[in-house]
Amino acid sequence: MLKLEDHAGHVAPQGAAPIAPQNPDARRLPAPERHVSVTPIDMRQTRFASAMRGFDKTEVTAFLEEAAADYEQALRENDRLRQQIAVLEASLTQYRELEGGLKTTLVSAQRVADDMRQNANQEAARLVKEAEGRVELMMQKAQARVEEAGREIDTLKLKRREVQTSIEACVSTLQSSLDFVREQDQRERDHRMLAHRPAVA
DSSP, X not given: OOOOBBTTOOBOOTTSOOOOOSOTXXXXXOOOOTTOOXXXXXXXXXXXXXXXXXXXXXXXXXXXXXXXXXXXXXXXXXXXXXXXXXXXXXXHHHHHHHHHHHHHHHHHHHHHHHHHHXXXXXXXXXXXXHHHHHHHHHHHHHHHHHHHHHHHHHHHHHHHHHHHHHHHHHHHHHHXXXXXXXXXXXXXXXXXXXXXXXXXX
């Protein structure tokens, strides 16, 4: 940092405001407003009025040149930082869009997984219901066959009793016929024996 010294030998401290010229007729620069931006070119091209007890013109010019260079470098750095911020903001926007896309993809994948799980559960329930229906139908058919077999067995038992009764009736009839024939044969033998017996005196 350059030390500013006027013609009377007063030295302004570093970082302090420059000492104003004692000549009231000297032209002063207007105080910059906050909305007015000073460029490095303005700093280099600014010319100060001479005064009897003013600052050393060479030192002031060197100071303004150094300040302009620093200010120009600061502006370049500011532009660089602005560009870097723009790049970072673009990257951030891209990442946010990517994050939004990933979230949408995850939500869609979750929805598809839920739909697949629901469809699988429904399909499993349908298959179980169909299997239960087939088992119930098979049990009904088997029960019907058992009942039909029971009826057939009852019918066969009834037929067996009928046949047995019929056979017993036939045997009884034959036995009666055989007894009758035997009785008739015995009567004939008895009659013949009486016919050949000698007469009693």
